Structures are given as C-alpha cells and as structure tokens.
Amino acid sequence: MREREDKPKRIIEAALFEGNIGPVTARELVAMPSAEWGMLRDRITDYRQGRPVGLLCRCAMCGDPVFIRARKKNNVPLPLFSHFQGGGLHCPWHSGSNADPNELREAQYQGKQESQAHRLLCEQIEAMAKLDERYLASSVNAYRPPTESEYGRFPDVAVTWRDFPECVFEVQLSRTFQTEISARCTHYEREGVALVWVLFGFDPQHDAVPQNFIDVIRRHRGNAFIIDRDSVAAAHDQRTLVLKCYPQNAHGRFDPPRLVRLDELVFPKDSLPYMEDRISKALFERIDAARRPCFAFLKTINGVGYGVERDSEERDALISALRAIAPQLSYWESARENEENAVLRLVACVFSLIAEANGKRRIYGTKQPNVVAMLNTWLHTREDIQRCALIFEYLLQRSPLTHLLAATLGEHIARAKGIMEGNLVLEHEPEWSVLSHLVPEIFHPLIRDELRYLSALPPWAQSIDGVS
Ligand SMILES: [Zn+2]
Structure with a gap:
C-alpha cells in the first residue's frame, strides 16, 4: 500500500463550468472558502439529479463531466475535481478508478440502515409535532405517494400542520451519501415540501465534522439542526x-x-429552511470589507469637482488596497499618477451608477447634476473613460438601469466604443480585476452566481428583464 501512496497522483488541473462561471483551476478551487466550493459541489450533484439550479462541469482536458471530491488532508477537507466512474478513460489527467457509488451504496444499506436510536429520534420528532395545536397528520417511515414525481419516497418523518408548509424530516447519519442527499432535496423540492435534515451524531466540538454533515449544513445555509433533551423540553413547554x-x-x-421553533424558520421557495442565513452573511461581510476603503474615499469626493485628483489619506488607502489586487492599475497610462486618476475616475463612475440603481443619488468626483450628465461628459472628453465603454455596458446590462442603454448614454457608449476600438479595456485587464474585487455582485461571475443561487443578489445588481 505504501508504494501506491508514494506514486505521484495525477489531478484534473482545471474544469469548465457551463454558463457564466467558466473555467476554474484546481488551484483556485483549493483557495476557495469551503462554503464556496461546497456550493459548487452541491450544484454539480444537483445537475446530475436534474435540478434547475444544477451546474454542468467538465474536465478541461477531455470534456467528460467531473464532480468535486473532498479529500481530507490533516483533517481539513480539500476539494479536487474528479471524473465520474467510467469517465475520463482516455484523459491524460485521469487518476485511476473511482469507487463505484452503487457498490458503496449497497454496502451501506446492507448494514442495518435504521438503528434503534434512529427510530427513537424519528418518533421523538413526530411526538413534538403532535404537541402543536395546528397538527393534522404525521407518519414515521411511511410511504409518501408522489404528487409531482413518478415515484414516492419513505421520509423518516412527515408532518402536516394547518396553514403551514408540509414538512419532511430526514434524520441524517454521517454515512448518508451526497448523491442521496441531493436526490432527496430534489425530490421534496419538486413535491413542494420543506425538508429539514436533523443530524444524528453531530458533535460541534469535534474538529472533523463528516463531509456529508457539512454538505447538509451548507444546504441549510450554515445551520446544523439537532434534537436533544433541551429541544424536547422546550417543545413541551411551548407546545410545538x-x-x-x-x-x-x-x-x-x-x-x-x-x-x-419550527415555525420560526425561514422557508425559502426553492431551497431548504434555515434559522439564520450564515452563508450569504459571510459572503456579504467579505464584500463589505473589500469595499470599505472605497466608500471611505468616495465619501470625501461626493459632489466635489475634480475630486478624483485631490490628495487625501482615504485616496492613498484605497490606492494601496487596489494595488494589492492589480499592481498595475491600467495598461493604458504610462505615468503612475495618470494610472491612479484613471482607475479612480472609473470607480467614481461605477459607484455613481450603482447609487443611482440603488435609488440613492450620489455623484462622485464631479459637480455634474446627475449620473447621465456625468458619464456623457466624460465619455465625450476623456480617453480613459472612453476606454471603459464595455465596462459601462456590462454594468448597465446587469442593473435596473438597462434602459439607459437605449437613451443618450447608450449613444455615448456606442460612440466611445467606435473611437476606442482596439484599445478598449478587455476582461483580462486590471480595471476588471479591480471592479470584480469592489463590486463582485456584478463583475465577479462566480460570486454573482452564488448570490443568485442563495436568492441574495441585491436589486441594484439585477436587470429588470433578467439578463444574465
Ligand atoms: Zn478528463
């Protein structure tokens, strides 16, 4: 066995996601926070289950579908792309045989699937549901006939209350497979039933929470639900x-x-219920932190003519934050000062547009009366802004201000594109990196997609007609 471990392992260096996420390298995947790669992992599984939120992901070398495997290293799960069983046979990145999920599953279910404790826990959930005065019906491990699907299922516990979403509880053992988790999510989503996973054997103090618990906790937006003596006592107190x-x-x-209480949970239309959305919260905290120096600077130039050119501590702080993202801020300007002015002017335009889209009018770095006058003027007179025509177009298409493209601003953008053809700022250039750092809701396809998946994309980053 030792020899095998010492052999260098081939890995899938990059994979391609369909839609607007595109390529993700193995290195990028490992660098992602676990909630982020975990979400991609869920959505690949969801795709196999035919869920609309699913994502197809292919090996960048051979084009065969891949999934994200979590491999523990020093007790930290590390993500890597992996071909499905039977896939990637002729792929230079193929790393040998994968365990067949069907075989694994058989091995799991041949073991006594339902332990005594599992059964007791299910009965406990049902007993708590019966305490509520809205109680109509319930079952434990009974066949639930389908309303929308071809086959029914045997939910651990099913509960119906008056004027309340139909709920199904699955008591999850650490051994439940991810495909099985996704399959149940898919099934109950299609059936319009709220699914709550109750973890059995979950230990929050333990460093190594099993991967399948982590998957379920993420689907509940970073909430781990259990049942213990405290919850049972509270249920009897509160009769629910x-x-x-x-x-x-x-x-x-x-x-x-x-x-x-079950009735205090949030029940989203197309995902699992939760108490508090910790996943979007963490994401928004990261975004806010990235934007903080930017807002501090913008505050100093709100409605100020030639504001971008004025020296200030806030300006210096923002510039050094941006240089950490893109050491060279623009490939166009040769002088450092012009490079800084150009990127700050772009930032002023973008945030004036977003303020407008957000219904809070702010005009940064100029005394112009509104954002259209600001942009039309600069698109007319400034090469550094003309070069950014594609950026403005991209932003407007993803904001409620899309209609401005059909008005004078659209004409000025089209004109700037004509003048600057061959010299427009393209997507691999620093200006885009800066904006994907400052406004990921619009300019970072992966984060934008995640926010949409979490139903947390802010209204100012959504076009009214729903383009991309
Ligand atoms: Zn391949």
Whole structure:
C-alpha cells in the first residue's frame, strides 16, 4: 500500500463550468472558502439529479463531466475535481478508478440502515409535532405517494400542520451519501415540501465534522439542526416542535446553539429552511470589507469637482488596497499618477451608477447634476473613460438601469466604443480585476452566481428583464 501512496497522483488541473462561471483551476478551487466550493459541489450533484439550479462541469482536458471530491488532508477537507466512474478513460489527467457509488451504496444499506436510536429520534420528532395545536397528520417511515414525481419516497418523518408548509424530516447519519442527499432535496423540492435534515451524531466540538454533515449544513445555509433533551423540553413547554440549531461561523466552526421553533424558520421557495442565513452573511461581510476603503474615499469626493485628483489619506488607502489586487492599475497610462486618476475616475463612475440603481443619488468626483450628465461628459472628453465603454455596458446590462442603454448614454457608449476600438479595456485587464474585487455582485461571475443561487443578489445588481 505504501508504494501506491508514494506514486505521484495525477489531478484534473482545471474544469469548465457551463454558463457564466467558466473555467476554474484546481488551484483556485483549493483557495476557495469551503462554503464556496461546497456550493459548487452541491450544484454539480444537483445537475446530475436534474435540478434547475444544477451546474454542468467538465474536465478541461477531455470534456467528460467531473464532480468535486473532498479529500481530507490533516483533517481539513480539500476539494479536487474528479471524473465520474467510467469517465475520463482516455484523459491524460485521469487518476485511476473511482469507487463505484452503487457498490458503496449497497454496502451501506446492507448494514442495518435504521438503528434503534434512529427510530427513537424519528418518533421523538413526530411526538413534538403532535404537541402543536395546528397538527393534522404525521407518519414515521411511511410511504409518501408522489404528487409531482413518478415515484414516492419513505421520509423518516412527515408532518402536516394547518396553514403551514408540509414538512419532511430526514434524520441524517454521517454515512448518508451526497448523491442521496441531493436526490432527496430534489425530490421534496419538486413535491413542494420543506425538508429539514436533523443530524444524528453531530458533535460541534469535534474538529472533523463528516463531509456529508457539512454538505447538509451548507444546504441549510450554515445551520446544523439537532434534537436533544433541551429541544424536547422546550417543545413541551411551548407546545410545538423545537429544534436545536448550531449556526456555523466564518471560520467553519459552530457558534453556541439556539433553540428554534419550527415555525420560526425561514422557508425559502426553492431551497431548504434555515434559522439564520450564515452563508450569504459571510459572503456579504467579505464584500463589505473589500469595499470599505472605497466608500471611505468616495465619501470625501461626493459632489466635489475634480475630486478624483485631490490628495487625501482615504485616496492613498484605497490606492494601496487596489494595488494589492492589480499592481498595475491600467495598461493604458504610462505615468503612475495618470494610472491612479484613471482607475479612480472609473470607480467614481461605477459607484455613481450603482447609487443611482440603488435609488440613492450620489455623484462622485464631479459637480455634474446627475449620473447621465456625468458619464456623457466624460465619455465625450476623456480617453480613459472612453476606454471603459464595455465596462459601462456590462454594468448597465446587469442593473435596473438597462434602459439607459437605449437613451443618450447608450449613444455615448456606442460612440466611445467606435473611437476606442482596439484599445478598449478587455476582461483580462486590471480595471476588471479591480471592479470584480469592489463590486463582485456584478463583475465577479462566480460570486454573482452564488448570490443568485442563495436568492441574495441585491436589486441594484439585477436587470429588470433578467439578463444574465
Ligand atoms: Zn478528463
């Protein structure tokens, strides 16, 4: 066995996601926070299950579909792309045989699937549901006939209350397979039933939370639900179903638990219920932190003529934050000062547009009365802004201001594109990196896509007709 371990392992160096995510390298994947690659992993599985939120991902070498495998290294799960069983046979990046999920599954179910404790926990959930005065019906491990699907299923616990979403509880053992998790999510989503996973054997103090628990916790937006003596006692006090929830924090660890009534959970239309959305929260905290020096600077030039050119501490701080993202801020300007002015002027334009899209009019770095006058003037007189025509077009197509493309601003953008043809700022250039750092909701395809998946894309980053 040792010999095999020492052999260098071939890995899939990059994979291509369909739609607007595009290529992701193995290196980028490993660098992602676990909630981020985990979400991609879920969505690849979802695709196999035919869910609309699913994503197809292909090996960048052979084009065969791939999935994201989590491999533990020093107890930290590291993601890597992997061909499906039977795929990538002629791929130079193929790393040998994968375990056949069907065989693994058989091995799992031949073991006694339902332990005594599992059964007791299911009955406990049902008993709590019966305490509520809205209780109409429930079952444990009974066949639930389909309404929308071809086949029914055997949910661990099914609960119907008056004037309340139909709920299904699955008591999850650490061994449940990811394909099985996704299959159940898909099934109950199609059936319009709220699915709550109750973790059995979850230990928040333990460093190595099993991967399949992590997957389920993420699908519940960073909430781990369990049932214990506290929740059962609270259920009897409050005469309703009470769960214990451990919210996951930004470090992947778990905050102290809170008791939460089933009827206090948020029930999104097309994903699993949650107490508190920790995943979007962490994402927005990262975005806010990236934007902080930018807002500090913009505040100093709100409505100020030639504001971009004025020296200030805030300006210096923003410039050094941006240089950390793109050491050279523009390939167009040769002088450092012009390079800085150009990128800050672009930032002023973009944030004036976003303020307008957000219904809060702010004009940064000029005394112009509104953002259209600001842009039309600069698109007319400034080469550095003319070069950014594609950026403005991209932004407007992804904002509620899309209609401005059909008005004078659209004409000025078209004109600038004509003048600057061959010299327009293209997507691999620093200006785009800067904006994808400052405004990922619009300029970072992966984060934009995640926010959409979490139903958390802000209205100012959505076009009214729903383009991309
Ligand atoms: Zn391949």
